[in-house]
Amino acid sequence: MTLSRPVVKQEIQQANLRLITGVSLFLFTLLTRIPFRTQYLYHWDSVNYALALQHFSLRDFQPHPPGYLFYVALGGFVNRILDDANAAYVWISIIASALAVLLLYLFISEWYNHRIAFWASVFLVTSPLFWFYGEVALPYTLDLAIVILIAWLCYRALQGQSSAMWASALVLGLAGGIRPQTTIIIFPLWLFAAHRQVLWKIASGIVLIALGSLLWFLPLASTIGGVVPYINFIRAYSASLSTLSPLRSVRSFIVNVGRLAVYLFYAIPLCLPIFAFGAVVWIKRQLSLRGASRDWFLFLWIVPPLLFLLLFHLEQPGHIMVLLPPCAIILSRTISAQDSTLARAAGAAIIITNLLFFLFVPARLVPRPEAVFMTPSVHSLQARDHYLQETLNYISTHFDPQSTAILGVSDEYHHPDYYLQAFMRVKQPSLTSAKVVLLPMPIRTLILFGDVKAPRAYPPSHLTNLPISDHTVLYTLTAGNGQQILVDASGYGIVQK
Numbered sequence: 001m002t003l004s005r006p007v008v009k010q011e012i013q014q015a016n017l018r019l020i021t022g023v024s025l026f027l028f029t030l031l032t033r034i035p036f037r038t039q040y041l042y043h044w045d046s047v048n049y050a051l052a053l054q055h056f057s058l059r060d061f062q063p064h065p066p067g068y069l070f071y072v073a074l075g076g077f078v079n080r081i082l083d084d085a086n087a088a089y090v091w092i093s094i095i096a097s098a099l100a101v102l103l104l105y106l107f108i109s110e111w112y113n114h115r116i117a118f119w120a121s122v123f124l125v126t127s128p129l130f131w132f133y134g135e136v137a138l139p140y141t142l143d144l145a146i147v148i149l150i151a152w153l154c155y156r157a158l159q160g161q162s163s164a165m166w167a168s169a170l171v172l173g174l175a176g177g178i179r180p181q182t183t184i185i186i187f188p189l190w191l192f193a194a195h196r197q198v199l200w201k202i203a204s205g206i207v208l209i210a211l212g213s214l215l216w217f218l219p220l221a222s223t224i225g226g227v228v229p230y231i232n233f234i235r236a237y238s239a240s241l242s243t244l245s246p247l248r249s250v251r252s253f254i255v256n257v258g259r260l261a262v263y264l265f266y267a268i269p270l271c272l273p274i275f276a277f278g279a280v281v282w283i284k285r286q287l288s289l290r291g292a293s294r295d296w297f298l299f300l301w302i303v304p305p306l307l308f309l310l311l312f313h314l315e316q317p318g319h320i321m322v323l324l325p326p327c328a329i330i331l332s333r334t335i336s337a338q339d340s341t342l343a344r345a346a347g348a349a350i351i352i353t354n355l356l357f358f359l360f361v362p363a364r365l366v367p368r369p370e371a372v373f374m375t376p377s378v379h380s381l382q383a384r385d386h387y388l389q390e391t392l393n394y395i396s397t398h399f400d401p402q403s404t405a406i407l408g409v410s411d412e413y414h415h416p417d418y419y420l421q422a423f424m425r426v427k428q429p430s431l432t433s434a435k436v437v438l439l440p441m442p443i444r445t446l447i448l449f450g451d452v453k454a455p456r457a458y459p460p461s462h463l464t465n466l467p468i469s470d471h472t473v474l475y476t477l478t479a480g481n482g483q484q485i486l487v488d489a490s491g492y493g494i495v496q497k
Helices: 005-036 044-054 069-082 085-111 114-126 128-133 140-158 162-175 180-194 199-222 227-240 250-267 271-287 293-311 317-338 341-360 378-398
Strands: 404-408 424-426 445-449 463-467 473-478 483-488 491-496
Touching: 005 085, 005 114, 005 128, 044 069, 044 085, 069 085, 069 199, 085 114, 085 128, 085 140, 085 317, 114 128, 114 317, 114 341, 128 140, 128 250, 128 317, 128 341, 140 162, 140 180, 140 293, 140 317, 162 180, 162 199, 180 199, 180 293, 180 317, 199 227, 250 271, 250 293, 250 317, 293 317, 317 341, 341 378, 378 445, 378 473, 445 483, 473 491
Parallel strands: 404 424, 404 445
Antiparallel strands: 445 473, 463 473, 483 491
16 A cells, blocks of 8 residues: 655654654753763762772672672773763763653654653653663663663564564663662563563573673672572572661661652652553443553553562662653643643643752751752752862871871762772761771871761770861871770770780
8 A cells, every 4th residue: 555645745854853852852851961060979889889980890899789880881981081070970870861851752652642752851851860770870770771772662562573573682681780779670661561472582581681691690699609609699689688678677668768758859840740640541441341462561651660660679869760760651641641731731841840840959858867858959969069079178288198197077088989099088887886996006097088976986086186177077086195096886986005
């Protein structure tokens, strides 16, 4: 059957519109990220990734378990060009952000239409949480771009394309090299997408997932002595974190639910009521037996990751990034379905609120020290960069590395290991350890590096606070003649020799 000339012309116009819109969204994402990129490693995990470029060692948490082999390898490749670990990882985050937005737009324009795709992409690109992680040395935007690609391939597999099913399987396996949990939480979506295929094709897809996983798992395990040592190491590491598991107590689960609510607010500040409305509409569709496969597609994109976060691991806001695309799709569907001035006003309100939140909200909405209350905003990025710059410069210019040791505390406990390697770094023993660290004789000064709210020094009179600026104070302990600096699980102090 041949298409009429007007139909062909209309299809060409729509293809050109998608191309122009996609490229515009990609460039807009790049241009809005570049001015706010961080100059210092933002998080202690960022330090782990940077140290891994110097020496890859899971036992030394370079990077931390379970290991992020492909992410570190990509960072190493970019670092050869930039010769700056933080810049390398930040540029990966920036470019991955733009790719994620482009992929989401192309995917949703194929799945739904241009209007829903545009709304969803703009919701994502302006999301404060998504924007924030596009400015720091962490793998969340790269992981999200890969998840969107997997979802797009899964959608095509659901339409009966065997090649898309196999491609999605391979990418799903390889995705574990960026963040290992991605393979686990996206597998139910892949299985749903493949369920219409014949059994041997499904089996071959599962084999491809396994092969893709082995491409990062075996080299990663070899860095720690092999598969069995790796499994034992991960088992011991998991056991050390078992007290934090939401499955151990109702209180821990409630804390996780609270974190999820806060992080969703950070993701799209106005999303909760509209997302709730979309959820009610979806439930009504299922009860009336009018639910479509696309509804179940979104359901399986959201629920397995959500259960994993609530029941196993939810610490950083970036952990919920995998939920942003389906949430953006539901929001855009809800708004587009109304086709009214009020609905478009609601969409504009979401976008404007996103922008205002990221650009103007202070670093903390409440005066609490927990990292969960740090907002994903320009002020958070600038505050951390400013603090690290002035503190690191002050220590480097005012203290002698031969007679000074540094103890990292609070959220910055790991930064001295990367930025102040000329100084002796001290690790504070855990509460379950009876170990006491006596600093060697050349060390006369101990610097407490980090945001110290209540220094645990004994005797307190030996503690000195040095005001670096109006907002930053550096705490130090200095040993006199016949004295030595001690560090144990309960604090730090001066003892007589």
